[in-house]
Amino acid sequence: MSAVRRVIVLRHGQTGHNAKGIWQGQLDAPLSDKGHAQALAAAAALVHFHPTRVLASDLSRAADTGRDVARACGIPIDLDARWREIHAGQWQGLTNDEVRARFPEERAMHDRGEDFKRGVDGESITDVARRVREALDELLPSMAPGETVVIATHGVSGRAVVAELIGIPQDLAWQRLAGLSNCHWAEVVESGQGWRLRTWNASA
DSSP states (O other): OOOOEEEEEEEOOOBHHHTTTTTOOTOOOOBBHHHHHOOOOOOHHHGGOOEEEEOOSHHHHHHHHHHHHHHHHOOOOEEEGGGOOOOOOOOOTOOOHHHHOHHHHHHHHHHOOOOOOTTTTTTTHHHHHHHHHHHHHHHHHHTTTTTTTEEEEEHHHHHHHHHHHHTHHHHHHHSOOOOOTTTTTEEEETTOOOOEEEEEEEOO
C-alpha cells in the first residue's frame, strides 16, 4: 500500500429537489431513484481506492450516499453535522427563479461570488469553512500513512472542504472550481508540499 494519504470528497446523489432546481441547503431532501443508482455506481468505483472509513453529513442524501460506499467497501461510517450543506436561510425550498424574484440583490451578490449569509438568516461560505475546518483538524491527525478516507457531503460544503485541504482562499475556490455534480468527487492527496488536488468532478 502506498504511504500517500488521500481524501475523497464525494457529493451526494441526486434528489428530487436537485432535479427541480430547488435550493435545499439543510432541508433533509432524500435521494431520488436516480440518486440511489448514482450512489451505488460511485460506491463501486470508489472501492478501487481502498478507503478505510467514510465520514458523512447527517443529512439523509449524503448519509445514504456514504452508507452505500461504506457497504461496498466493508468499512465504518461516521455521521457528523459539520459536513452539512450551507444553510441557505429563507432561500431553502425556493427555486432559482423564486430566489431571483424575492431576493434580487442577494442573488446578484451570489452570482458575483461575494460572501454573505444566504437567505438573510442562513450561513456564509466563511461560516461553512469554519465548521469544516474544525472537522478536518480532527480528521487529518488521525489518518495513518497510506490511508484513504471518503467524505460524503454536499456541493458548497464539498468545495469548502477542498479549499481548506489545499490551502486556497474560499473566494478563489468559488471562482476557480465549478460545482461538484451529483455523485462526483474530488481526490485530494498529500505530498511533500502539503495537500494537492489530483482530480476534480470525477465520476464512476
